[in-house]
Amino acid sequence: MSRSPGGPGSDGVEAGRGLSAPQEVVERALAASRCDGCAVIVEDVSQVEVRFANNTTTTNGVRRDRRVAVVSFRGAPVGLAPTAVGVASASGEVDVVGLVRASEAAAARAGPASDAWALVEPAAGPGPGEGFGEPPVLTSPAVLDGVVAGLGDAFGRARSVGNLLAGFAIHGVESLYLGTSTGTRLRHVQPAGTMELVARSADGRRSVWAGGGTSSFDDIDIRAFEERLERRLAWAARQVELPAGRYEVLLPPDATADLMVALSEAMSGRDAEEGRSPFSAAGGGTKIGEPLSTMPFELRGDPAEPGLGCSTFLASGASGTDVSVFDNGLPVTATRWIEGGVLRRLRYHRAAASRAATTAAPPVGNLVLALPGATASLDDMIASTERGLLLTCLWYIREVDPVTLLLTGLTRDGVYLVEKGEVVGAVNNFRFNESPLEVLAKTIEAGRTERALSREWGEWMNRTAMPPLRVAEFNMSSVSPAT
Amino acid sequence: MVSGGGRADLGDLPLAALRAAALERAATLGCSHAEVRVERIRSQFVALRDGQVETTVDDTGVGVGLRVVRRGSIGFAATVDLDPAAAAGLADQAVGLADATAVALGRPVELADEPSHGEVQWSSPYDLDPMSVALADKVALLEDWTGRVMGDRAVDHVAARVVAVVEDKHLADLSGTVTTQRRVRLFPVVEVVGVDDRTGTFESMRTLAPPAGRGWEYTTGVGWDWDAELASLPSLLAEKMAAPSVEAGTYDLVIDPSNLWLTIHESVGHATELDRALGYEAAYAGTSFATFDQLGTLRYGSPVMQVVGDRTTPQGLATVGYDDEGVAAQSFDIVRDGVLVGYQLDRRMAADNGFSRSNGCAFADSPLHVPIQRMANVSLLPAPGPGPGPTTEELASGVDRGIYVVGDKSWSIDMQRHNFQFTGQRFYRVEGGRLAGQVKDVAYQAQTTEFWGSLEAVGGPSTWVLGGAMNCGKGQPGQVAPVSHGCPSALFRRIRVLNARGEASR
Numbered sequence: 008m009s010r011s012p013g014g015p016g017s018d019g020v021e022a023g024r025g026l027s028a029p030q031e032v033v034e035r036a037l038a039a040s041r042c043d044g045c046a047v048i049v050e051d052v053s054q055v056e057v058r059f060a061n062n063t064t065t066t067n068g069v070r071r072d073r074r075v076a077v078v079s080f081r082g083a084p085v086g087l088a089p090t091a092v093g094v095a096s097a098s099g100e101v102d103v104v105g106l107v108r109a110s111e112a113a114a115a116r117a118g119p120a121s122d123a124w125a126l127v128e129p130a131a132g133p134g135p136g137e138g139f140g141e142p143p144v145l146t147s148p149a150v151l152d153g154v155v156a157g158l159g160d161a162f163g164r165a166r167s168v169g170n171l172l173a174g175f176a177i178h179g180v181e182s183l184y185l186g187t188s189t190g191t192r193l194r195h196v197q198p199a200g201t202m203e204l205v206a207r208s209a210d211g212r213r214s215v216w217a218g219g220g221t222s223s224f225d226d227i228d229i230r231a232f233e234e235r236l237e238r239r240l241a242w243a244a245r246q247v248e249l250p251a252g253r254y255e256v257l258l259p260p261d262a263t264a265d266l267m268v269a270l271s272e273a274m275s276g277r278d279a280e281e282g283r284s285p286f287s288a289a290g291g292g293t294k295i296g297e298p299l300s301t302m303p304f305e306l307r308g309d310p311a312e313p314g315l316g317c318s319t320f321l322a323s324g325a326s327g328t329d330v331s332v333f334d335n336g337l338p339v340t341a342t343r344w345i346e347g348g349v350l351r352r353l354r355y356h357r358a359a360a361s362r363a364a365t366t367a368a369p370p371v372g373n374l375v376l377a378l379p380g381a382t383a384s385l386d387d388m389i390a391s392t393e394r395g396l397l398l399t400c401l402w403y404i405r406e407v408d409p410v411t412l413l414l415t416g417l418t419r420d421g422v423y424l425v426e427k428g429e430v431v432g433a434v435n436n437f438r439f440n441e442s443p444l445e446v447l448a449k450t451i452e453a454g455r456t457e458r459a460l461s462r463e464w465g466e467w468m469n470r471t472a473m474p475p476l477r478v479a480e481f482n483m484s485s486v487s488p489a490t
Numbered sequence: 491m492v493s494g495g496g497r498a499d500l501g502d503l504p505l506a507a508l509r510a511a512a513l514e515r516a517a518t519l520g521c522s523h524a525e526v527r528v529e530r531i532r533s534q535f536v537a538l539r540d541g542q543v544e545t546t547v548d549d550t551g552v553g554v555g556l557r558v559v560r561r562g563s564i565g566f567a568a569t570v571d572l573d574p575a576a577a578a579g580l581a582d583q584a585v586g587l588a589d590a591t592a593v594a595l596g597r598p599v600e601l602a603d604e605p606s607h608g609e610v611q612w613s614s615p616y617d618l619d620p621m622s623v624a625l626a627d628k629v630a631l632l633e634d635w636t637g638r639v640m641g642d643r644a645v646d647h648v649a650a651r652v653v654a655v656v657e658d659k660h661l662a663d664l665s666g667t668v669t670t671q672r673r674v675r676l677f678p679v680v681e682v683v684g685v686d687d688r689t690g691t692f693e694s695m696r697t698l699a700p701p702a703g704r705g706w707e708y709t710t711g712v713g714w715d716w717d718a719e720l721a722s723l724p725s726l727l728a729e730k731m732a733a734p735s736v737e738a739g740t741y742d743l744v745i746d747p748s749n750l751w752l753t754i755h756e757s758v759g760h761a762t763e764l765d766r767a768l769g770y771e772a773a774y775a776g777t778s779f780a781t782f783d784q785l786g787t788l789r790y791g792s793p794v795m796q797v798v799g800d801r802t803t804p805q806g807l808a809t810v811g812y813d814d815e816g817v818a819a820q821s822f823d824i825v826r827d828g829v830l831v832g833y834q835l836d837r838r839m840a841a842d843n844g845f846s847r848s849n850g851c852a853f854a855d856s857p858l859h860v861p862i863q864r865m866a867n868v869s870l871l872p873a874p875g876p877g878p879g880p881t882t883e884e885l886a887s888g889v890d891r892g893i894y895v896v897g898d899k900s901w902s903i904d905m906q907r908h909n910f911q912f913t914g915q916r917f918y919r920v921e922g923g924r925l926a927g928q929v930k931d932v933a934y935q936a937q938t939t940e941f942w943g944s945l946e947a948v949g950g951p952s953t954w955v956l957g958g959a960m961n962c963g964k965g966q967p968g969q970v971a972p973v974s975h976g977c978p979s980a981l982f983r984r985i986r987v988l989n990a991r992g993e994a995s996r
Binding site for chain 1: 545569626771772994
């Protein structure tokens with residue numbers, strides 16, 4: 008183990024130089040394994056962030072994380088699937104052999120695993136995949152230099168007009184290494200960044216939000232964010248009180264993402280099979296093949312989605328309802344969950360898919376909703392609105408009824424009344440009670456898909472692209488006096 | 491040291507060298523404040539689905555994090571590399587970040603004074619370290635619990651799971667405070683599901699046992715009667731599946747502590763965090779209707795409402811010896827006789843707003859995260875003596891047409907903590923002062939001060955239960971905090987009740 012100190016003068020997040028090379032951790036663990044199969048996952052994380060509120064920075068941080076998970080498989084006669092599994096994980100410069108032994112001890116006492124399946128054989132044969140030998144990629148505080156400089160100026164402008172800015176900028180890179188006893192050696196580098204900016208009037212009566220996902224911050228311009236906010240603050244110069252009720256709403260792409268990520272999370276194949284999901288059919292079975300909308304929507308995940316690239320293989324240190332540690336290394340490919348408005352796929356790991364006589368569908372690290380051929384922008388849709396509510400984003404979204412996927416939550420940081428194609432004022436916030444399934448069914452117009460950031464789920468589902476939607480009879484259950 | 495506790499297991503780490511390296515370098519670089527934390531967090535999670543293991547996690551997280559204040563600017567740096575040279579490097583990184591962001595510093599940071607506590611140890615009380623129980627034995631317990639409810643004809647599916655956490659934390663700051671603490675917590679859950687294939691609908695019923703600052707002994711009858719609760723689950727589910735759907739309208743609510751803790755958490759706990767009230771969470775968790783100018787005057791609720799913040803509550807999930815800014819644990823009033831009288835503070839909020847001392851509400855969920863103001867155990871007091879105070883049945887006896895709400899389920903509240911909506915595990919009609927069977931599809935919705943203003947009576951100490959959550963979210967990057975809330979049963983008049991199934995239909 009070679010260690011060199013990250014001593015005085017070390018720059019940014021690079022003080023983790025004392026950590027062993029991830030490939031070395033993978034190989035040492037696999038070499039130490041005495042089980043019938045083994046998978047090792049090393050996730051190396053480097054992050055930098057700036058947080059601010061009340062026109063001042065508040066907490067600024069850098070961190071370096073390293074997580075190692077070892078999965079030990081037991082009970083595989085030659086050429087057959089193992090039957091039991093044990094896992095152990097730790098962070099930092101881990102005791103690799105100790106971790107392997109802990110996972111083996113867990114496997115030794117584990118009963119037959121319900122998700123047991125033959126380990127994945129690398130499609131391209133055993134050996135290092137592309138980039139596997141490369142070191143982890145680190146971010147640096149310099150990535151946020153432009154943001155920090157821009158904020159200094161933006162705070163001055165906000166002070167001069169009596170506004171308060173708050174928000175958060177974070178950039179991180181996760182370098183993931185997967186090695187298995189079947190010869191898989193894969194690496195995926197995932198950069199991810201988020202920029203969020205909120206402007207509030209000093210009296211707290213007007214509050215607006217703008218957010219965006221990015222991989223590099225090269226495409227983040229604080230001034231452009233400010234301009235988005237200024238436009239909405241101007242709309243809020245006139246305030247309109249409206250009661251609870253069912254309204255035609257325009258969901259910007261960010262708000263569409265708030266609802267569609269929740270929909271996607273509910274798409275468990277096994278839950279549907281067992282009659283305990285909104286995708287369960289009455290009388291048994293699933294709703295695969297049933298139309299969810301009269302509009303030919305496509306809801307997809309695709310590692311090759313431009314600008315939203317994500318991992319092309321599964322790596323998991325813990326099994327769940329639809330994800331299995333036995334599937335480590337399984338290719339993740341383009342998956343159309345909804346196609347032509349019809350439910351096509353639900354998530355399955357291989358063992359559950361086999362029992363259901365369908366094909367496995369691992370989760371994909373991005374989510375895109377698109378209406379083929381749609382070209383309208385949100386502004387176009389505002390211009391063609393007779394009367395409706397334009398939202399900004401949704402907040403505090405929770406499932407109320409899993410049978411219907413009824414969700415509750417709040418409109419946040421901007422609800423506007425649109426009349427005869429113009430925004431005529433800002434409206435109070437509402438608590439909504441709606442199901443994203445109902446939203447798809449009640450959508451009467453969709454615009455072109457663009458990158459979106461879910462305010463509610465963006466921290467863990469950063470990569471989404473969504474269209475603006477016009478939804479009829481959206482259920483605003485009560486007024487919220489919050490701003 | 492509390493009797494029955496343990497001792498942080500950090501002896502294998504070079505604690506003295508790590509803290510010296512980080513703090514000495516920070517002092518050399520001119521920091522007015524620096525605190526370093528070295529932590530090891532052991533966590534296990536086991537989930538069974540219909541008696542088969544679905545998920546096991548056995549994790550050990552370690553790290554060292556350093557927060558500095560230099561020329562009024564905060565910098566934080568953290569790494570999992572537990573090497574003294576890397577710890578010294580954190581000081582350079584944190585100072586570098588504090589300096590680099592100073593251009594956007596509008597308001598220099600000050601921290602309220604806290605006396606040095608010297609070198610101290612603390613542990614939460616527990617009898618059996620959950621990490622000393624093999625994962626296979628945890629699986630065996632959940633298999634046993636599953637077996638007890640699986641055979642019932644009302645039950646189609648069973649989920650059984652347990653989360654166990656042992657958090658060992660070492661903190662040192664430039665004042666000479668050096669704390670070493672251990673906290674143990676456990677959350678076992680069993681949930682049964684019944685499916686009605688004919689209608690394509692389903693219902694569930696979950697144990698009410700709260701997460702608790704206890705060891706593995708919690709699963710064997712200490713602090714909770716698992717045998718009784720598991721025995722009752724299938725029939726409670728069967729009754730729910732056969733129950734009529736609630737008629738939406740206005741009802742008097744008798745709310746059980748198993749539900750009310752979460753309403754307190756959302757509508758009082760978060761609303762009385764001073765950082766929120768002052769706008770420091772405006773972009774994420776939100777602000778608060780309970781603005782600072784209303785301290786001492788805001789009519790939060792009826793005069794029977796008494797709320798305390800307490801970081802010393804026995805078995806409380808937010809209970810500590812010292813917080814993550816080295817402040818000794820305290821107890822303080824938040825609402826007295828229905829009036830807002832206090833906020834939860836960290837050292838920064840205290841100094842900035844004229845308080846001489848923090849009341850000890852700083853917490854970081856990981857050595858890799860910066861401490862922020864987080865919730866104390868915020869609890870509603872039971873009816874004061876003399877006398878035992880009302881039982882839950884006595885509270886219901888004064889209700890002509892109402893609903894008794896038991897167990898938490900769905901929750902949502904707005905960004906200023908006015909408008910909320912909650913569901914529950916089960917609901918009973920109250921007619922003529924008596925419980926009259928379950929109804930289902932209930933969601934109650936209210937505005938915070940109207941709701942607490944409608945609080946007519948609280949139950950006596952015999953009804954008081956400490957509930958809580960392992961997963962309270964706040965901050966960016968997101969941090970997850972455990973917190974408990976104790977409360978009695980309570981009677982609220984004229985609350986809006988929705989029919990959740992009706993809300994979903996066009």
